[in-house]
Amino acid sequence: MEPLAPAIIAGLTPKEIEIEFYDDRTEKIPYDRPTDLVVITAIQTTSARRAYQIASLYRQRQIPVVMGGFHVTLMPEEASDYAEAIVIGEAEGLWSNVIEDFQNGCLRRVYKRNSRPKLGGFQVDRSIFQGKPYLPLAFVEVGRGCHFKCDFCSIQTAFGNSQSRRPHAEALAELKKIEKPLIVFCDDNITSNLERAKSFFKELIPLKIRWVSQCSINAAHDEEFLELLKASGCQGLLIGFESVHPDNLKRMDKGFNLMNGGYEVAVENLHRHGIRIYGMFLVGYDEDSAETIQSAMDFATKHKFYAIAFNHLTPFPGTALYDRMKAEGRLLFDRWWLDPNYRYGSIPFEPKKTPREELEQLAHEARVKFFSLPSILKRMNFGVNCTDGLMTLSFFALNIFSHPGIRRRRNYPLGDEAYKGELIKAVHSQPFRLDPIEALEWTTACDRAS
Ligand code: B12
Ligand code: SF4
Structure with a gap:
């Protein structure tokens, strides 16, 4: 990208x-x-x-x-x-x-x-991408930051629970110049300011674009928001479900995920408006075990999620999670991100309930199973994921092409191993x-x- x-x-x-x-x-x-x-x-x-x-x-x-x-x-x-x-x-x-x-x-x-x-007043110079082999989609920013405080998230450290927003006219002018078939609004949480988000979606309608973004699940209980999503061309949303265990959610300061009837209601609302769901889950919180991973898998399969990410929990420096892990003496590396022995896809701390290697293996198996053909067929969902020939093709392509990525990213070194010396x-x-x-x-x- x-x-x-x-x-x-x-x-x-x-x-x-x-x-x-x-x-x-x-x-x-x-x-x-x-x-x-x-x-x-x-x-x-x-x-x-x-x-x-x-x-x-x-x-x-x-x-x-x-x-x-x-x-x-x-x-x-x-x-x-x-x-x-x-x-x-x-x-x-x-x-x-x-x-x-x-x-x-x-x-x-x-x-x-x-x-x-202030977020604004800049011109994004996309000429630097000319001739490079990128996917046919363009990133556009409307807002930066998020008002929530999830303990694992670097956004709250960097932006102090605040969001700055770009003048809508500037974002709209930029969108008019882009000729890509899909726009990714790379805001951290496009619904952090729900009212401004709604007014932006209203302004998007005449542009007739197709877009995806990421948002927190609380927005999925607002009917006007849901209608505007669809009307403005939203194709799908990345949503941080993180866990199906309420104690994990509480631990990460994400109890708001369960408000207004929780996941079942939110997912049903989004699907009723034809919004595809890319569910993000974290593996490694204190309550995690084979059962919680299985429950998350069952939930995502039963609700026919378009795709999922089962990322291992990673304590990023500067986050509340990192400080807590450090204070509890649970970090396995001084700085995992610089340590040649650390690999992407591994958990750099000792989890509470299930041994680290076992949890990594379970998460890997869950990914492989979720993107397997029987699971893909179960999740086709003609009203949402596979609405026409093109969308069915994209659904299959994204799910099937996840396989090599899952394999390759496992134990992937950080940095280039060919780099020799200090x-x-x-x-x-x-x-x-x-x-x-x-x-x-x-x-x-x-x-x-x-
Ligand atoms: C899009 C995105 C991705 C895309 C990236 C695609 C791409 N080609 O860019 C994909 C999906 C691949 C991705 C993957 C991951 N991501 Co990501 N991603 C983002 C997201 C949502 C937007 C990035 C973006 O474009 N922002 C807009 C630009 C303009 O902002 P920016 O990069 O911060 O740049 C500004 C400043 O930082 C500064 N700046 C940046 N560089 C430089 C350089 C100089 C010289 C100067 C002066 C200034 C400057 O100026 C810019 C304008 O103000 C961010 C959230 C965020 N707010 O950034 C998360 C984010 C960067 N991702 C994050 C994470 C955790 C990941 C993953 C590790 C997830 C995972 N577990 O696999 C992977 C890592 C993949 C890898 N290769 O290592 C975290 C990073 C946390 C951290 N401490 O590292 C973020 C912050 C999200 C979060 N909630 O915490 N990601
Ligand atoms: S809702 Fe998303 S962006 Fe906001 S703090 Fe939580 S994880 Fe970070």
């Missing part, structure tokens, strides 16, 4: 600066191609190790690196070891200062604002300081640095 952050950063970069974009997932980076500055986004904690490897390969060539993204925001001091400069938080309102400082030869070590920028740390002349700097304080970059 096209990554949005690089396109936003490209859009924020002055036009006279030449940009080349490489996606490490799909192509080889030409490390020896001359460049003045390298800009890396470490979107997930799971990609931090790879981001540091890439930075090291450029450092060997004496090329300075600026890094930003979610992991950098959560672990700034660590990231600052591997980049000449880091940007904490959102790029809007800071990126022009980085560029200006670099041009003036006085790049700071840390860029951070003391408030969240990560090379950046040498800094300034101490690491977290003081926020308001963008407005900038006069000329070098004045400020002195």
Whole structure:
């Protein structure tokens, strides 16, 4: 999928600066191609190790690196070891200062604002994706952040239970320029502000687009919302069910999932309006065992979910979950995301009820079973998942093509195993300081640095 952050950063970069974009997932980076500055986004904690490897390969060539993204925001001091400069938080309102400082030869070590920028006023530059082998869908943002406080979620750490929203007119103007058959609104929770979401869906109707997004389940009890979803072209929603065990939900501060009659009512409401459900489940909370995994599977199969994710619970740094696991002495690695012995698809802590390896195996078997042909046939649901020939084809394609992914992602190393040697740390002349700097304080970059 096209990554949005690089396109936003490209859009924020002055036009006279030449940009080349490489996606490490799909192509080889030409490390020896001359460049003045390298800009890396470490979107997930799971990609931090790879981001540091890439930075090291450029450092060997004496090329300075600026890094930003979610992991950098959560672990700034660590990231600052591997980049000449880091940007904490959102790029809007800071990126022009980085560029200006670099041009003036006085790049700071840390860029951070003391408030969240307004979401808007930027142009997403999708020209950087030209000629690259991405899926025919486009990411568009309408809001960032979420007002809930689920204990495992990095969103609440990064955005402090708040949501910023883009002016609808800007999002609509962007949508009109996109020619892809499917839009993904990559908001963390498109219903965090339900009333604004509804007004946005009303404005979407004339555009006649097809879209998917992610939302919290509380919205599925609001009839007006459900009607507007359908009318505005919603094809499906990713929803965090997380667990079918109420104690697990309470533990993760997600008791709201069970309100208004709970899952059965919510699922029935969504299906009545023809909305496909991609159910997200977490495996590894205190009550998890073979029985809870089986119950979640039975629930998702009985209700003919379009697809599911059975992700193992991962304590991401900065989350309440991480702090709790650390305080309880349950983390198996100092920093799992940097440890060469940690593998994606494994649980980096000791679960309470069921041994770790057993839980990993059970989750893997559940994935394989859920995406097996008998389960796919059971979940066809002609009123929702397979409404016409094209949608039936997509349903089968997504479910069947999940198989190689499930196999490949199991025990997948973080970072590139072909990378030999240590990560090379950046040498800094300034101490690491977290003081926020308001963008407005900038006069000329070098004045400020002195
Ligand atoms: C879309 C998405 C995906 C897509 C990514 C597709 C793609 N090509 O981009 C897919 C489905 C693949 C995915 C997978 C996963 N994801 Co995801 N994903 C998202 C989501 C919803 C949106 C990302 C996005 O585009 N946001 C919009 C852009 C504009 O925001 P941004 O990336 O943060 O960038 C801004 C700033 O961070 C900053 N910035 C970013 N980079 C840089 C670089 C520089 C130099 C500068 C200056 C600034 C800067 O500027 C940008 C504009 O302000 C985010 C939630 C979120 N809010 O980001 C979760 C999120 C990033 N994902 C998350 C997770 C956990 C995962 C998985 C690990 C889930 C799993 N268990 O498998 C996997 C990991 C896959 C992997 N390869 O490692 C977590 C990450 C938590 C963490 N600490 O790592 C997030 C935050 C969601 C959450 N609820 O916590 N994900
Ligand atoms: S509802 Fe979703 S985005 Fe919001 S805090 Fe919970 S998991 Fe994170």
